[in-house]
Amino acid sequence: MFGAARPPVFYGLAVLLGLFVVFLYGPIATVVMLAFQGPEGGLVFPMNGVSLHWFAELFRPQSIGDIWGSFDRSIALGAIVMIATVLFSLLGGLAYRRRFLGATALFYIVIASLVMPSVVVSLGIGSMFEMLGIERTWYSSALGAHLTWTLPFGLLIMLAVFNRFNPSYEEAARDLGAGGWQTVRYIVVPIIAPSLVGVALFGFTLSYDEIARTSQSVGALNTLPLELEAMQTNATTPVIYALGAMTTGLSLFVIGACLLALMAVRRSRDRFGSDAGKAV
């Protein structure tokens, strides 16, 4: 195969993928560009000068809506959801290595939660709190709603990881006298650490950007995506693009940080890991 000429289909599909990537990133690139509109600039091209005016506008107290309050809530909620998703998915993944009563039922419930239309989940959680007479807040009902969305991803990743996990590492640890907790803490967790970073990435970003399941479960105080959706219906200035560029930048920063962490883990493994088979 190597060195052989590329078939014509290769070039056709390469062009298709290229166009798809432009389609994927083009719109967000225009938003970022328009966020740098001059002070007189409007919601569409052409650019009327280049400035940071609309970013500065974000920090003015009289700005529309409760941007920073919702931003703080989204970050806090994302962090809580991330920790809970990593912890519960890891524990769930460990549980699924053994047989237990209800394992199949739980698995299908988790899958159902993944494909359940979000508006139905949102409505259900809203109704439950309404019937119990408990006020809906971002840290109770919306937290639960987010977990029904992030945990399926977390558990599926963990199941995939443990399907490929070699149990002889644990057996070796146990033969050397490690207890159950020690085996998990010093053997299993370090080996699957990169996947846990992946689960954390899903946990934070999916929560930070979640809107459908949050809509009926969040109560009086909005999260950032809901605030943005409310803003866009009567947006008249590029300030919404500045906010969009900022929040997308934050997402990209988190994704970049996770990828760097993964690369660092891989590099240190290459350096300090097994040298089996490397002898010349």
Add this chain to the structure above:
Amino acid sequence: MTIRSRRFPIVAYLEALPLASVFLVFFVVPIALVVVVSFFSYETYRILIPAFTLDNFRDVFSESVTYRTYLTTVKFCAIVWAITAILGFLIAYFLAFQLRSRVSQTVLLLICSIPFWTSIVIRMIAWIPLLGRNGLVNRGLLGMGIVDAPQEWLLYSEFAVIIGYVHLYTLMMIVPIFNSMMRIDHALVEAATDAGASTLQVLWTVILPLSKSGIAIGSIFVIAMVMGDFVTVDVLGGGQVASVGKQIATQLSYLQFPPAAANAMVLLLAVIAMIAVLVSIVDIRKEL
């Protein structure tokens, strides 16, 4: 086997407990309540009045708007499914079979995935300066002399909503199909080629049948997402387009919980019926 016998099964229950509790409290009970609430009645200042009435369902089925919204939603599903399935299959095939290095595969798959971890709302809003009346597309079309007036159907239309769905959900097809394709033994492809099959024949008679489960999983995602969506319809439909999800969201914004619940039940049955067909094709646990 040694692991299973040495550790107590009680540990498994404790490990599964947090996960199970979350789904019991925030998923199983709420969905059960949606069923219950769909039979409730309501007034302007009392959102939920316990009752057993079929009025909500009667309303759903007696209004002609219901049938029109379902027709629109199913139409969206069909169109978006067809586009994402073809696009997803071709891109997954390119990544899995046409690229030669693992690194370029990973990098390109990552490039396709990164938007998935960014905001849906922003990605939808981002279409507005492109497709709007004074947007980039209209300017381009006017500038090239293809049209002589701004095209109004580009934004706040069914077209815009479909563009939005394809933008959001093609990845949901690419990943599972790519996953299936990576398990295909390349020897099969070589055998087919040696036996004289063209690239297209290999694609159609070897790779397509073996990626069936990936296509089914991707389809489940896309159909479930499109059937229940209200955010994309809200942002890109701009009040001009109705979908089932949007209808439910509107009822909820007027605090009409029982009719929304009845509507949600009908939606759920429709989604379950569609997924049941796809699940019969594939065993999800084997795919991990």
